[in-house]
Amino acid sequence: MMEEIVTFNNKDNLRLVGIETIPVAPNPVRKGVILLNTGVNYRIAWHRLNVKLAKFLSEEGFFVLRFDTHGIGDSEGELKRGNIVDIFEAIQKGLFVDDTIKAIKYFKEKEKLNKIYLLGLCGGALTAMYAASKVREVEGIIHIAGPITLSSEHHLENKHPWEARNTLLQYGHKIISFNAWLRFFSGASEYKTIHTSLKTLFGSFLRTKRLKKFSKFKKDVENEQDNKSWDNLNIDFIESFKNYCASGRKILFIFADKDAATWEFRTMFLNTLLKKEKYKKNYKYSEINDTNHIFSSTTSQETLKVLIKTWFIDNA
Numbered sequence: 191m192m193e194e195i196v197t198f199n200n201k202d203n204l205r206l207v208g209i210e211t212i213p214v215a216p217n218p219v220r221k222g223v224i225l226l227n228t229g230v231n232y233r234i235a236w237h238r239l240n241v242k243l244a245k246f247l248s249e250e251g252f253f254v255l256r257f258d259t260h261g262i263g264d265s266e267g268e269l270k271r272g273n274i275v276d277i278f279e280a281i282q283k284g285l286f287v288d289d290t291i292k293a294i295k296y297f298k299e300k301e302k303l304n305k306i307y308l309l310g311l312c313g314g315a316l317t318a319m320y321a322a323s324k325v326r327e328v329e330g331i332i333h334i335a336g337p338i339t340l341s342s343e344h345h346l347e348n349k350h351p352w353e354a355r356n357t358l359l360q361y362g363h364k365i366i367s368f369n370a371w372l373r374f375f376s377g378a379s380e381y382k383t384i385h386t387s388l389k390t391l392f393g394s395f396l397r398t399k400r401l402k403k404f405s406k407f408k409k410d411v412e413n414e415q416d417n418k419s420w421d422n423l424n425i426d427f428i429e430s431f432k433n434y435c436a437s438g439r440k441i442l443f444i445f446a447d448k449d450a451a452t453w454e455f456r457t458m459f460l461n462t463l464l465k466k467e468k469y470k471k472n473y474k475y476s477e478i479n480d481t482n483h484i485f486s487s488t489t490s491q492e493t494l495k496v497l498i499k500t501w502f503i504d505n506a
Contacts, residue, residue, distance in 0.1 A: 208257025217251035226314030232263025446481035
């Protein structure tokens, strides 16, 4: 394995910096994988996950590129947005898509690749979908823990249904505790927390039941948006997914069980659109137990590698 610093320009002529990992024994088909930024983190990702994946994939014969998008890490430019929530929302709407398309074309030409795959975690997973839906050069996507909803100040201020469920489960474990009941009746318990959690879960239940009543997913989304029930659902991602699948290409979804993004994905996407027969041949869904959003544990990272390797064997 050898690493090489590479640079290329985006459409605004800003210099983007990356690291290419070159395999000792390249696959005869000459396959490449581009590892995308996880939101505003630069090319190494949380807990150096992209570095570990680059080494792992190169050992499997893949050429691997991980690069900093504009305004991130060593690349030129700046993110001209408001606060961090605004930046997250911009990424979730495709801020780094043009940079990624440039990376695809640069990487393919440099290494004379026959197949290119995109792998992204969180915001990088969304970037991968948007870019792949626009360019046919992408053979497949590995989508890790990408949110199905858009960030906003409003939704960050409100309790998440997944968080509400966990809060109530914690209180449920105390139901047989005499001391817990004593604190409740004495006013020592957090009434507001309990009330907010119950209200959040009940509202979420009603919205989910309404969403499942409709026959066509797009109509579901439009109706729910009109009612402000799912007003942060990422419609652009859904449309990009449809366009991508229309070309017959494959995608691997990997999520963590201890992650609010997983609850949203299951509720708003996996149990609705992905239940349609026509999409079943395009995707595989895997969920890693006892794992958080950033796959920080060594065990979760090793499981991630196994899932990725298996998917490549079946689909590459």
